[in-house]
Structure formats: structure tokens, C-alpha cells
Amino acid sequence: MEKKKVQVDEEYLRGIEKKMQDLGMLIEVSALISSTLDFNDLMNIVMEKAKDVMDAEACSVLLYNKEKDALEFEVALSMDEQTSDLLKQKVTVKLGQGIAGYVARHLHPLVIADARADERFLGDADKQTGFTTKSLIAVPLIGRGGLLGVAEIMNPRHKAFFSDYDLEIFQTLCGQVAIAIENSIFHKESIEHERHMQELDVASTIQRSFLPESPVFQQGGMVVSAVNIPAKQVGGDLYDFFGLGGGKAGVFIGDISGKGISAALYMAKIISDFRYLAHQEGSPEVVLNQLNSLMTKAPRGLFLTAIYMIADTMSGDVAVSAAGHPPFLWITGEEVRVTNIEAGPPLGMTDLVYPATTISMKQGDRLLLLTDGAFDAKNSEGRRMGFDDLAAFVRKHLHEERLIEMIQEQIDSFSEGMDRADDLTLVEIRFSGPAFREGQEPG
Numbered sequence: 001m002e003k004k005k006v007q008v009d010e011e012y013l014r015g016i017e018k019k020m021q022d023l024g025m026l027i028e029v030s031a032l033i034s035s036t037l038d039f040n041d042l043m044n045i046v047m048e049k050a051k052d053v054m055d056a057e058a059c060s061v062l063l064y065n066k067e068k069d070a071l072e073f074e075v076a077l078s079m080d081e082q083t084s085d086l087l088k089q090k091v092t093v094k095l096g097q098g099i100a101g102y103v104a105r106h107l108h109p110l111v112i113a114d115a116r117a118d119e120r121f122l123g124d125a126d127k128q129t130g131f132t133t134k135s136l137i138a139v140p141l142i143g144r145g146g147l148l149g150v151a152e153i154m155n156p157r158h159k160a161f162f163s164d165y166d167l168e169i170f171q172t173l174c175g176q177v178a179i180a181i182e183n184s185i186f187h188k189e190s191i192e193h194e195r196h197m198q199e200l201d202v203a204s205t206i207q208r209s210f211l212p213e214s215p216v217f218q219q220g221g222m223v224v225s226a227v228n229i230p231a232k233q234v235g236g237d238l239y240d241f242f243g244l245g246g247g248k249a250g251v252f253i254g255d256i257s258g259k260g261i262s263a264a265l266y267m268a269k270i271i272s273d274f275r276y277l278a279h280q281e282g283s284p285e286v287v288l289n290q291l292n293s294l295m296t297k298a299p300r301g302l303f304l305t306a307i308y309m310i311a312d313t314m315s316g317d318v319a320v321s322a323a324g325h326p327p328f329l330w331i332t333g334e335e336v337r338v339t340n341i342e343a344g345p346p347l348g349m350t351d352l353v354y355p356a357t358t359i360s361m362k363q364g365d366r367l368l369l370l371t372d373g374a375f376d377a378k379n380s381e382g383r384r385m386g387f388d389d390l391a392a393f394v395r396k397h398l399h400e401e402r403l404i405e406m407i408q409e410q411i412d413s414f415s416e417g418m419d420r421a422d423d424l425t426l427v428e429i430r431f432s433g434p435a436f437r438e439g440q441e442p443g
Contacts, residue, residue, distance in 0.1 A: 043075045046180065050153060050173050051077055054166055057155035058131065061177065062093060062100055064147045070094045071104055071150055073125075091125050098122030100150045103138040107147065109171060110138045113161040115154075135161035139174040143182045151177055210238075210271045217241040219249045220313025221432040227404050229373075229424045237371045237423035238267050240275065247314045250278050253427050254306035255325070255371045257346075266302055270295070274308075284308040284321035285356035288347065292323070295348030303348035307369055309429070316361035316431045321354050323347045326375075326387065329368040329394055330359070331403075336395045338387075339367075363433030366403070368394065373422035374407065377415040385414050404428045 043061055051059045062071035071093040096105045099120050103110055115121045115133045126133055134155045141148040151174045156162055217224040224241045236256035244250050252274060256267050273294050277287045287308055295304065305325040311318045324346035330337040341357040361367070375387040393410055400406055404426045411424065 043177070043180070044077070046173070046177055047075050047077055047151075050170065054153055054162075054170065055157045056153045057157060059151070059153040060125075061141070061149060061151050062104075063149040063181070064104060065092075068092070071100055074149070091128055093122065093124075098124070099136065099138050100152060103140050103150050104147055107140045107142060109140065109167060111162055111164070111167050112136050112138070137162050137167055137170050139167075139171050141174055141178040141181060143178050145182075148178055148181050210268050212239075212241060217249070219243050220247055221316065221434065222249060222311055222313040223430045223432070224249070224251055225404060225428045225430075227408050227424070227426045229408070231373065231419075231423050236264075236267060237373065237425040238271055239369075239425055239427050240271060241427075242275075242278070244279070244282075244310065247312060248282075249311050249313050250284075251309045251311060251369070251427065251429060252278070252306065253325070253369045253371065253425060254304050255373075255423070255425070257303050270304060278308075282310070283356060284310050284319050285354045288321045288323055288344075288354040292344075292347040292354065293351065296351055303346040305346045305371075309367075309369075311361075311429065315434055316363075316365070317358060318361060318367070318429075319356055319358050321356045323354060324349075326370060326372055328370070329391060331366040331368060331394065331398050332362070333364050333399075336391060336398055338391055361429075361431040363431065365431050367429040368404070368407075369427040369429075371423060371425040373424040374411060374426060376422050377411050377424075378418055379414055380417050385411065 047059045047061060050056075059075075059077050060073060061075040063074045064070075065072050073091055093101045093104075095101050099110060099112060099115070099118065099122070101122075102120050112118050112121075113135055115136055116123075121133070123133075125131065132155075136152055136154045138150055138152045140150055151170070153162070153166075153170055156166070211228065212226070215226045215228075226239050226241070228237060228239060230237070238252075238254045238256070240250070240252040242250050254270070256270065270291070274287070274291055277290050281287050281290065288306065291306075295302075303324075305323060307320065307322045307325045307328060309318050309320045320341055322341055322343035324343065327338050327340035330339045339359070342355045344352055344354040370390075375385050375390045377385045379385075390407070393407065394403070397403060397406055407426060408424070
């Protein structure tokens with residue numbers, strides 16, 4: 001049987017060849033996207049290929065800025081780099097504004113045969129650059145989380161306007177571009193998160209280095225113990241205790257406004273300033289007054305609640321000055337007193353003189369200093385523990401030797417299953433009595 005010859009139109013063959021080339025380009029772009037996470041390099045390479053394959057004069061990618069609710073030029077490839085830089089610096093497009101803004105708002109592609117005849121055409125980019133937009137395709141870039149931006153390609157070189165087939169190819173390419181953008185964003189966020197965690201590690205190390213090496217301090221007839229647990233990796237709570245000579249000891253507790261790295265670094269400065277002042281001055285109110293003067297010159301929005309005590313470790317007399325801090329608990333053998341002494345506002349807010357109060361501890365008395373993280377803890381129902389509930393717990397267990405550990409356990413139990421909302425710091429001062437002398441164990 002004689003085989004019939006099939007005549008194939010030359011234009012049809014050219015069309016098949018073009019489609020094969022386009023398919024090859026899409027495969028190449030897919031490989032590129034899989035090979036790099038450098039967003040700037042990738043976008044320029046991909047859009048340059050799109051511009052070449054579609055034989056266009058220019059193309060651009062505008063990314064969606066959620067905070068500004070606007071599109072900003074990220075990639076703009078035309079005849080020269082100066083034009084591209086100009087667009088990046090000076091042109092933004094609000095959602096709904098112009099053809100790109102329309103596409104972004106409606107999440108639907110457009111093929112425009114004559115841009116200047118379209119009432120949606122804005123023309124700001126042309127005015128800034130001197131470029132003339134004739135025909136264009138605009139395609140929304142959509143990721144898993146919604147709108148990422150808009151890609152545009154302008155002015156086919158060898159025909160009057162873009163075809164539906166051009167739209168199909170450009171849409172397929174833009175699907176790859178959206179993947180590249182999401183991968184790049186995820187990669188960037190991962191790197192930033194890792195860097196942030198490293199910075200938190202450093203800040204945490206710095207912060208811990210400024211706290212006392214041991215959570216227990218003993219001098220004369222007094223033993224001071226502390227618990228400090230940041231809500232996050234770093235926190236704003238601080239405490240300190242040290243000998244001052246002459247049988248006296250300083251005990252300090254504070255809570256810096258804010259959390260995170262800024263609070264941690266500011267805490268380091270405050271402790272340094274405080275320690276210097278505490279070893280220069282013998283009165284707690286003078287130390288707070290001078291520390292307040294230093295802090296009022298610090299960046300706005302950062303302040304410190306604090307209590308500073310200077311205790312005579314032999315007699316049990318304690319001079320106290322407070323700045324906007326929660327009251328402390330005075331635990332005797334018979335009762336728990338909520339001790340709310342005369343105080344000034346938090347340090348760093350305003351310039352004023354802080355008062356001082358003197359109390360006299362008797363043998364067996366304890367003072368419990370705390371930050372608001374001790375009573376601001378919330379349970380799974382959203383209820384706060386509250387200062388009164390905390391005081392009631394202490395009254396119930398006032399004779400317990402390991403009281404501050406039990407308080408911590410109670411707070412953890414109350415807020416089980418919840419993230420810690422605030423830092424927790426507890427400082428306990430025990431007085432063994434005036435008869436105590438060096439070399440003997442506390443009674």
C-alpha cells in the first residue's frame with residue numbers, strides 16, 4: 001500500500017517549534033528556582049528570560065507591601081539600569097490604582113492591547129522614566145498566604161499586541177515566580193530567625209553574667225535567696241545582693257519595662273550603674289535618687305520599678321526605698337504582713353526625691369520581695385493568680401523552710417499549659433537574730 005504524504009503548513013511548524021522553545025524555557029526556569037534562594041539574582045534572571053522569550057521591550061515585578069497596602073517595584077527590566085533604579089526609588093502603586101493595582105485587588109490577569117486607551121492606565125512609571133507603554137500583560141502573583149505582587153510584561157517587539165497564548169505562557173511563568181518569592185521569603189525569615197536566636201543567646205549570656213553568681217548570699221545573721229525565671233530567653237527582671245562593709249548588706253530587686261534584647265542590654269547598664277552607686281552611698285534613697293537621675297536621660301519608654309534595702313545583718317534593722325514596685329511581704333512567726341511603704345514612681349519617669357523607711361526584723365522574720373510576674377500568672381481559663389491569692393498562699397505556708405521554691409511550684413501549677421506571660425523573680429531575706437555571730441550556723 002502506498003503511503004500518503006502529509007503536507008504540514010510551515011507556519012504551523014513554526015508555532016510548534018515556538019511552543020517547544022517556550023516549554024524548554026519553563027523547564028529551565030523551574031530548575032533555576034530549585035537551585036538558588038537568592039531572591040534578587042533569581043528574579044532578574046527569570047524576568048530577563050521572560051522578556052527574551054516573549055520578545056518584549058520591558059518587564060517588571062511589583063511586590064505587595066502589606067503595611068503600606070501598596071505595590072512596590074522590585075524588578076524592572078527595560079533598556080537601561082538607570083530606568084530600573086528610578087522605578088524602585090520613586091514609584092509605588094496603591095491597591096486598585098492603575099492596571100497593576102486593579103490586578104492586585106481583583107486577583108485576575110489582564111491583557112491590554114492599547115494601554116493608553118485603557119481608563120485604568122496610570123502612567124506614573126512612564127512619566128518618571130520616559131518609557132512608552134503600549135501593550136501589556138499583568139498577572140497577579142499569588143502564594144499560599146494570598147497576594148505576593150504583580151508581574152507585568154510590556155510591548156512585544158514584532159507585533160502590535162500580546163495574544164492569549166502569550167498570556168498562557170506568562171501565567172505559567174508567574175506561577176514559578178510566585179514559588180520563588182515564597183521560597184525566598186521563607187529563607188530570609190529563617191535566616192533572620194536564626195540570627196535573632198543567636199542574638200538572644202548572646203543577650204541571655206550577658207544578662208545572666210550581671211546577676212549574682214550564686215542565688216544564695218549569707219552575711220552575719222542574714223541569708224538571702226533568690227529565684228529568677230525569664231518569661232522568654234531574656235527578661236527584664238533583675239536582682240542583686242552584696243556586702244557593704246560594717247556588717248551591712250545591700251539587697252535589690254527590679255523590673256524593667258519591656259522584654260527581649262533591648263531590656264536585657266538596658267538591664268546590664270542599670271545593674272552596672274546601680275552597683276557603682278550602691279558602693280558609694282550608704283542610704284538606699286540616695287542610691288535610687290541618683291539612679292533615677294541617670295535613667296531620666298535614657299531613651300524614652302524604658303523605666304524601672306525597684307526596691308533597694310540596706311540591712312544591718314547583726315541588728316536586723318533594714319532601711320528601704322521603693323520606686324513603683326509591688327509591696328513586699330513581711331513574714332513573722334505569727335503572720336504575713338503586706339508591707340506597702342511610702343514610695344515614688346518608677347525610676348526613669350520624672351526627676352524627684354525618693355523617700356526611705358526603716359523596719360526592724362526580729363529573730364526568725366523573713367522578707368519576701370517579688371516582681372509582678374509572681375501574681376500576674378494566668379491559668380487556662382484566663383484568670384490571674386492575683387496578689388491577694390499569692391499572699392494567702394504564703395500565709396498558709398509561712399513556716400515552710402523552702403518557701404520560695406513552693407511559691408514557684410504553686411505559680412507553675414496554677415499556670416500549667418500556659419506560656420509564661422512575665423518574668424518571675426523572688427528574693428527572700430531571712431534574719432536569724434542579733435545573737436548570731438560569724439562562724440556559727442544560722443538558727
